[in-house]
Amino acid sequence: MSTAPATTAVGKAAQFTESRVGASKMVKEFGRKIFPSHWSFMLGEVALYTFIILILTGTFLTFWFKPAMGELHYEGPYIPLKGVEMSEAYASTLAISFEIRGGLFIRQMHHWAALLFMAAVSIHALRIFFTGAFRRPREINWLIGIALIALGMGAGFTGYSLPDDLLSGNGLRIIDGLLKGIPLVGTYVSFFLFGGEFPGIDIVSRLYSLHIMIVPALLIAAIGVHLMFVVIHKHTQWPGAGHTEKNVVGEPVLPTFAAKGGGFFFMIFGLLALISGFFTINPVWNYGPYDPSPVSAGTQPDWYIGWMDGFLRIIPGWTEFYIFGWPISFNIFSALLIAALLFGAMAAWPFVEAWVTKDHREHHILDRPRNNPTRTAFGMAAVVWYAVMWAAASGDLMAVFFHMSLNDMIYIFRFLFFAGPIIAYIVTKRICLGLQRKDREIILHGYESGEIIRLPHGEYQERHKVHTDHEVWALSSFESPEYVPAEPDPDGKISKWERRRAAISKFFYEDRVAPVTKDELDAAHHDHGDHGVDAGSHSGGELPRGH
Amino acid sequence: MKLLAARRRHPMALVVLLLVGLLMTGGAYAVFTTNSTASAEEYTAQDVEEGEKLFVTNCATCHGMNAEGTENGPGLVGVGAAAVDFQVGTGRMPLQMSGPQAQVKTPQFSEEQISQMSAYVASLGPGPAVPEDEYLDASQGDPAAGGGLFRTNCAMCHNVVGSGGALTRGKYAPNLSEVSEKHLYEAMQTGPQNMPIFNDANLTPEQKRDVIAYVREVSEQPSAGGAKLGSLGPVAEGLFIWFFGLAAVIGITVWLSARSK
Structure with missing residues (x-):
């Protein structure tokens, strides 16, 4: 640290701050942090930026929203509701939409940002999964990410329910049903949440506390830890020449990454502003005040809750039975079980995979999805399973648009609920293995250049080109887990669990395309050696088709 | 009264009572139905x-x-x-x-x-007539009252703003935004296809006019928030954010991480 006294005003201010805060060391350290550059690494950033936009717009909305359920007669400018009895919450939402300057724009921005936030969170999570970025040392951050998805759903749902319009009330009624469906304690849980029989007069203010304080506080805390871990663990990187498990190749935070990130934030902000300016979202005035008797056709939750709603739409009605005269109903409650299953499977995956592969090493180089066919296939099966439930939530709209029978839509979704993941698993795995074989082919024999040459004796051949060493490295330097047979423990016994692990390992890694070895590469290039393939050059050699 | 009291256990009393009852309900029904068949136009x-x-x-x-x-x-x-x-x-x-x-x-x-x-x-045979013009004039109706009736009676199938919705086995409730006032009234009055009948005892002609006023109001008012995306609710919004919003975001990420070559 410099000790010479500063002479300029800026220098003095800097010295004043530095001598009291001592932040220069931290800034220097953080500023030199390296982040690799790839589009798929920016999806988490989108989630962060939309979250910031949510906080900004949400704060604006709190200035005018009245989280109260006192009844009044609407006297605002919206004619089709003039004089209609409604709650203060709904009336203030209408006031934000029609009377507060810029209110509708900010409200729409808040809602669109929420949808984009959850979408960004989802594909960010998928990117992490399919590239194996959840492996040691990042398992805890994966779990925090899953908690963030659940918190995001909670934040979204509590917000969706605040305006106290017909749509949000219908949504709450389903939550009420879910809670009441919990065996034994359901009714009590529901009464506890609603302060008595649904809908009561407490729920909006309770949801408000959850929506603007408790859930966002948890989200901010979890996001903070999530980002801290990214700094501690360093960012993962794609395989490539010069990329090792011990380094990170990319751009430093200061100035490049920070500048890009700042610009990116404003692009997302601008995009959301454009969307909010031109496209309506949740026109609450259409729905009218909540009244427990009407339900509108096409009543759906926001997209990220849709999969649970879809599950409720396809589950048959006979999953209810009586034990000693007490009804146990899975008709509605099972949506919670499905959610627990999906979240549980996501949370368990890194540990299951480490157990099956016996691979407990640190991984900072990502897998290309094709290079771990079984994981990718399981991931796609889960995606399809989710998507089937998700689509089932809009089965009524699909039926109308495609002139189908609503009943048939339900049967189709029920079938796909079981068959979809299996088909997706098989298809994905085969595609991955095929792509791996293609990679081998390209590495060993070059790629088709599209150039046809005619040899002096009249034969036609297509020229095959080989990749540069950098490209070959990126294609071939991956780890390919192998089937690990059951191994005896120190006493020489093979435990029951070890046997199971071996069976799963076999299922996972029996089908395998091994990465190209150096010997294979040398041999392949030796075959074509006459034609001047220069394995050591960076320019990319050429070789005629040799066979 | 004494005469009535003396004869009330007469075997024919029950028959007489039934007759009186039937005549009264029948008469009342006739009065009501002729009321609703009051024809807007006289046919020759x-x-x-x-x-x-x-x-x-x-x-x-x-x-x-x-x-x-x-x-x-x-x-x-x-x-x-x-x-x-x-x-x-x-x-x-x-x-x-x-x-x-x-x-x-x-x-x-x-x-x-x-x-x-x-x-x-x-x-x-007597049946509901083509409605009179005074009940078809949306400007005389009260859209707020109509909205309440619409949400309670119609939104279940037709959606809160009449965008339509699915029924069982391929049947559906159509979109109402383009339906004329007269046909809206007649549909309520006669209950075509799967629709229930809302006769004048369910919804008076004035209430039907309110419903018509509501449908006209919500289908003709300019959209305050921008494009309506079909007024179909969260499904359309979710599709939009994935296929437009997120697609645009990914486009931006690819652009930002592209290297100049």
């Missing part, structure tokens, strides 16, 4: 005659020569002029093809022909 005998010719040529195959109904189509005695005006006026009848429900198409007959067929069917 010639209208009925022309209508019958059109009926025999175009409708009798399914509805029977005397509109008594066949196994392919319901009887039309007592359905009233309103039902004919709605079904033929919206092009649903004559049926183009059989299916879960009759589809809207360009009407096959002129206003005059439709009116003649209505006259014929109305002549077969």
Whole structure:
């Protein structure tokens, strides 16, 4: 640290701050942090930026929203509701939409940002999964990410329910049903949440506390830890020449990454502003005040809750039975079980995979999805399973648009609920293995250049080109887990669990395309050696088709 | 009174009582139904005659020569002029093809022909008439009151702003934004296809006018928040954010991480 006294005003201010805060060391350290550059690494950033936009717009909305359920007669400018009895919450939402300057724009921005936030969170999570970025040392951050998805759903749902319009009330009624469906304690849980029989007069203010304080506080805390871990663990990187498990190749935070990130934030902000300016979202005035008797056709939750709603739409009605005269109903409650299953499977995956592969090493180089066919296939099966439930939530709209029978839509979704993941698993795995074989082919024999040459004796051949060493490295330097047979423990016994692990390992890694070895590469290039393939050059050699 | 008291256990007392009761309900019913059949337009005998010719040529195959109904189509005695005006006026009848429900198409007959067929069917038995103009004037209705009625009675199938929705087995409740005031009224009055009947005891003509005023208001008002995305609710919004919003975001990420070559 410099000790010479500063002479300029800026220098003095800097010295004043530095001598009291001592932040220069931290800034220097953080500023030199390296982040690799790839589009798929920016999806988490989108989630962060939309979250910031949510906080900004949400704060604006709190200035005018009245989280109260006192009844009044609407006297605002919206004619089709003039004089209609409604709650203060709904009336203030209408006031934000029609009377507060810029209110509708900010409200729409808040809602669109929420949808984009959850979408960004989802594909960010998928990117992490399919590239194996959840492996040691990042398992805890994966779990925090899953908690963030659940918190995001909670934040979204509590917000969706605040305006106290017909749509949000219908949504709450389903939550009420879910809670009441919990065996034994359901009714009590529901009464506890609603302060008595649904809908009561407490729920909006309770949801408000959850929506603007408790859930966002948890989200901010979890996001903070999530980002801290990214700094501690360093960012993962794609395989490539010069990329090792011990380094990170990319751009430093200061100035490049920070500048890009700042610009990116404003692009997302601008995009959301454009969307909010031109496209309506949740026109609450259409729905009218909540009244427990009407339900509108096409009543759906926001997209990220849709999969649970879809599950409720396809589950048959006979999953209810009586034990000693007490009804146990899975008709509605099972949506919670499905959610627990999906979240549980996501949370368990890194540990299951480490157990099956016996691979407990640190991984900072990502897998290309094709290079771990079984994981990718399981991931796609889960995606399809989710998507089937998700689509089932809009089965009524699909039926109308495609002139189908609503009943048939339900049967189709029920079938796909079981068959979809299996088909997706098989298809994905085969595609991955095929792509791996293609990679081998390209590495060993070059790629088709599209150039046809005619040899002096009249034969036609297509020229095959080989990749540069950098490209070959990126294609071939991956780890390919192998089937690990059951191994005896120190006493020489093979435990029951070890046997199971071996069976799963076999299922996972029996089908395998091994990465190209150096010997294979040398041999392949030796075959074509006459034609001047220069394995050591960076320019990319050429070789005629040799066979 | 003494006379009545003395005879109240007479064997015929029950019969007399039943007769009186039936007469009263019947009479009251007649009063109410004639009320609702108050015709907006008077049909001449010639209208009925022309209508019958059109009926025999175009409708009798399914509805029977005397509109008594066949196994392919319901009887039309007592359905009233309103039902004919709605079904033929919206092009649903004559049926183009059989299916879960009759589809809207360009009407096959002129206003005059439709009116003649209505006259014929109305002549077969009392039924709801084509509504009078005063009940079709949306500007006289109260859209707020209509909105309440609409949410309670109609939104279940037609969606809160009448965007339509699915029913069972391929049937559906159509979008109402383009339906004329007269046809909206007639649909409520006659309950075509799967729709329940909202007669004048359910919804008075004034209330029907309020509902019409609400439908007109929500389908014609400019959208405050920008493009409506079909007024279909969260599904359309979710599709939009994934296929437009997120796609644009990914485009930006690819652009930002692209290297100049």
